[in-house]
Amino acid sequence: MTRTLVGLIMASSGAAWAHPGERHGDVGDALLHLMSEPDHIALLMAAAVIGGLGSLMMRRRAPTTRTFKG
Template sequence: MQKIAAALALSTTSLSVFAHPGEHHMSLAGMLAHFFSQPDHLALLALVIVGGLALARRLSRKD
């Protein structure tokens, strides 16, 4: 369980090396439009969803 907690803590940290260039100071609607129109953001979102589902499935299994 400690390994899972450590992995979750590390995955929530922001690493500027993964950010693409550009300013992101905009309204909530503009920020959401930007997020859902960028392929790199959509890929990360898909990865988080798949990882979350896999983690939930693993934790809900009672062996």
């Protein structure tokens, strides 16, 4: 019970925020932040590489269509 209570208090505290004290005004500011921080850019690049590799793997697994001449 005590561990759960401490966990809930810590999760709701300001120390649990990714960027303490930072508030974005609108969607444009949030996107600018995501595209300008090095840690966010690295995560976006990793997601793009993993997504590209996944699409290549799915393309190779897709059955090929055959046309019948006859």
